[in-house]
Amino acid sequence: MSHRFLAALFTVTAVVLLVPLTAAAQSGASSTLPRTPWGDPDLQGVWTNHHGVPLERPNALAGKAELTNQELAALEAEAIQNRDRAIPGQVGSYNSFWVERGERAFSKRPSLIVDPPDGRLPLRPDVKKILDARVAAKRSPTYASSSWEDRDAYERCITRGMPGAMIPGFYNHNYQILQTPGYVVIHVEMIHDARIIPVDGRPSLPPRLGQWMGASRGRWEGNTLVVDVTNLKAQTWFDHMGNFYSDAAHIVERWTMIAADAIHYEGTIVDPKVYTRPWTISFGIRRNSDPGYELMEVACHEGSRGQFTDVGLKFYPGVTPLK
DSSP states (O other): OOOTTOOSOOOOBOOOOOOOOOHHHHHHHHTTSOBOTTSSBOOOEEEEOOOSOOSSOOGGGTTOSSOOHHHHHHHHHHHHHHTTOOOTTSOOOOOGGGSOBOSSSOOSOSOSEEESTTOSOOBOHHHHHHHHHHHHHHHSTTGGGOOGGGSOTTTTTSOOOTTGGGSOOSSOOEEEEEEETTEEEEEESGGGOEEEEEOSOOOOOOTTOOBTTOEEEEEEETTEEEEEEEOBOTTOBSSTTOOBOOTTOEEEEEEEEEETTEEEEEEEEEOTTTBSSOEEEEEEEEEOSOTTOOOOOOOOOTTOOOOOSSOOTTSOTTSOOOO
């Protein structure tokens, strides 16, 4: 299934599992959490983080830490109205048949970014100019006929990189986790990414060795898997808006198992070449409700042609971008 035709008019109808992580909740769950034979929290199985929340808080929601029921209803109504709307001049995109659905439509949270408090990426001014140019290029009528050299690794079906592979989106957001003594493996359904995370205390790779998904090194702190990600290739974007990181990027993830079927995820990104300060995303991951679910193959094929005009990953998917 190619993601090459994805555009802004997706209808996403699942909600992120937002579970407050408190010391009391964590300690109360500790005795009931599943454990591996060697004693680590057992994260194994198939999980999903599907959601209806944008990475950044839309400008129209500035200052709002939580949406009202009326605002949620308006977003859902607009998503339904836009669900399979055609865009003149485009070859088309996936319709609602391909989009995952859930029990509820949107969360009351206005963004996945929880720090800075405004829910926006703390971009350096020079980086903001680069991103504005990339968005303008995608909206250009000539973008559909542009070269592969003008496309990012995500659109070319190579990788979404980090933290892109962990950021929830529109479909195929399932993850299979496997564990052995000394390793945690995360198989990502979207674009067949796989992360092999040693948890045996080994050092990271030499700085000169950049990798698409970076080099992950993990350790256990109680019920939390802490993962340091370094050695990221600077060519990778982590969304269709052109957001990227440099070779100085460092990501720290915290995977905290708070129940047998719930994980609280937090990721902090530090990159002084791109951002003015660190920024943090937070969301919930829930166990897939289908016990027999197996990750689907995601494949691209040569010759696909499409155009991203107003790419919606920065906004509520399926809704006209909020200015």
